Amino acid sequence: MTPRLPLASRRNRLRRTGTAAVLALAASTLVACSSDSEATSGEKPTELRLAIGGESEEGYDPTTGWGRYGAPLFQSTLLTRTADLGVENDLATDYSVSKDGLTWTVDIRTDAVFSDGEPVTSADVAYTFNTAAKAGGLTDVTGLDEAVAIDEDTVEMRLVEPRSTFVNRLISLGIVPEHAHAGQGDAYAQEPIGSGPFTFVDWQKGQQLIVERNDDYYGTKPDFERLVFVFTDEDASLAAARTGEVDLVALPSSLATDEIDGMELEAVTSIDNRGMSLPAVADEGKKSESGAPIGNDVTSDVAVRRAINLVIDRQGLVDGVLEGFGSPATGPVDGAPWYEPRSAIDDNDPDGAVAELEQAGWIDSDDDGVREKDGVKATFNLLYPAGDTLRQGLALSVVDMVRPAGIEITTEGVSWDEIDKRLHTDAVLFGWGSHDPTEMYNLYHSSMAGTDLFNAGFYSNEIVDEHLDAALAATDPEVANQHWKDAQLDTDGNGFTAPADAAWAWLVNLEHTYFVDQCLDLGELHIEPHGHGWPITSSLTQWRWDC
């Protein structure tokens, strides 16, 4: 036994140093805790901590796309969206569009200053738009020919062609100061200056962004002196919420079923949707510019597309796949001001689907459960990006739902690369949802067929094209909205939605789930676009602490 002793004592020494390490650790935890409680003690915390993702790795420069949805924080925009996606003035006091739709004249307020004390001028606005048009970033200002400052507080934007959706650039493009942006290279993006509700304090890349209230802001001043955005992954975000280190956290609905002490679940309506594109032309051996084959002999029959739309139980998908966090989708823009409510159908209707199919000649003559017509079996593939469990769940449920109608769908989880090659011959489970109705144009206008992922099914209807063109060319927002609605379903019964051409089978709109501190009142939340997390900041200045 003797020889063991020294080793044992060595081990004890090891254990002692281990204990010392744990003690040191515990001590530092205490230090950390005490400093934390100092920061958050008192009735009303001055610092708000959010784990909602949204780090802009390339920096905070609006001309390359920063702040295109949600709040640009540091900068302010000419117009903003209201909670129901209406439009109201921000930096602009008024705007008008010329009769030919080519010239947009914007009047700006004169009391706005950048956080370095310089006033916001019409020259800054013109500079911002002209720079963004050439920047090759994530804000598409390609429709702009040039922006010119006419006088102190008026800017004229001259467009290449009439485009009603240009209003979205006035809404999403934060104005940068020419004096601090021009010739600065990428330095501006690292330390932005603007006229927004917050000023930049510090950005620890990959970790957190710290901002402070801008007391010179012309609009409603935020309730919080300081905001900290923590850029954690889902799991660390959930951990941070459980330990009370963050006040607001964005989590996928699959993680939203747990309870977290002191926090409430908030499910925010969105137009973040999921739906199936269905090839609308028959297979005639044609190929797209990139060499991908086009056409599907089953889904090209409008009766099949309508039957699919009729038979799917969308509420069932919401309950079964989304855990209730969503709503049935009738089109790509549900709930937006340019949404046509008449396009909604009564789904979960197998009888209606069967009637539609039989009338079109789809009969199950060999009694194998799948209908045929002219020797073609009612069967096709449905692709979804592999690894997207939500879309996988939806796809598998859809297969079960259409089977009773005699349609057989085979699902395949594949890479986007593979989808790129097959999206014109197979159905694809896409997700879209933008605050910009340009998306509708891209998805359904015949000129967009085969461009990127747009109009994957080569859908084409002259009347729909006319409505979409008219919507883009309109100079009045109300008129534009009416044309957008007509494209979905006009009074003559033409349109791309389920009651007419049923070009797609839209399935669900997601609800974005957040855990929010019980004491944090988020006010009226905006309908969110595709993209969960950062968009919730669009109403940031209205948030209040109510405990």
Next chain:
Amino acid sequence: MAVGLLNGPPLTVGRLAGRLARLLSLLVAVAIGTFVLLAASPIDPIEAYVGADSASIGTEQRDQIAERWGLDEPPLQRFTAWAGNVVTGDLGTSQVFNEPVIDVIADRFMASLSLLVLAWLLSGVLGFALGLLAGARRGTWLDRTLTWWAYTLASAPTFWIGLLLLYVFSVSLQWTPVCCAGPIGALPGEISLLDRLHHLILPALTLSVVGISPVLLHTRQSTIETLASDHVAFARSRGERLPGLVLHRVARNAAAPALMLQFAGVGELIGGAVLAEQVFTYPGLGQATTTAAMRQDIPLLLGIALFTAILVFIGNLLGDLAHRAVAPQTREQGGDASRSESRGELRDLAREQVTP
């Protein structure tokens, strides 16, 4: 190690030139290999950049982005242009971070360095000590537990261990922070050394797991072999007993494979850092690698691949030198020409370890 450098076979100019030539050819191979793999990757960098906002970015704008990044040219041309710039010391600009690649790597590596060093020391010291213990106590419950533990660790994914530690120590016990390299909301100037250490513990512990098992198992094996050797039997016959035996007769022999593995494992450590940093939101090179990979940031990924290749090469070189310094028999036999059999095996082993 310094002793090894002095006492070992002299590092002649010719040998150094040979090493450099090998490094250069390695870098060329890594660059070409990485580029070919990336070019064949299914991720479209523009689609990944546009992300959720897909439909509001039109074709014309996409062309602009491609032009800004130089993606409008064919792959071969892009590669030769890149290689030409690299020769002049310009690694290009990261698409994701919109900063020179060299700056991104420098910034991120500084953050990773403390994590890597701590994890490296932890895995080396723990692995070696526990390996000696298991070897010396061969066949006992202690040996069986340690061996079982080592196999479990070796087969457990790093991120899973990270999540486990996160939930136990950060959420349940609340001893450690959930994320980042400093407290949430603190400015860089306000973060103390203690804070930094506190935030380093869990990621370093997670990362050290990558290296513990091989070191432990190999140390155990060589401890067992040495304990069975003649010179130990001789020492035993002179009355030396276990702890002294292990410390004086075995440790030095067992240290050779441990050191070799430890240095050769640098590559694996960097690979593990990718996952560990992701779990703990630790802003190092690993996290940057993940971001770059998700977004198909070819200049940054190429830069990181070259940089880590150099690190792994240096690791192997140091392993060689350290091994030579510690294991007397290789020094006596001298030179690369005549290696002992065990050394040959070790080199094979080391080679297996370099892939991150």
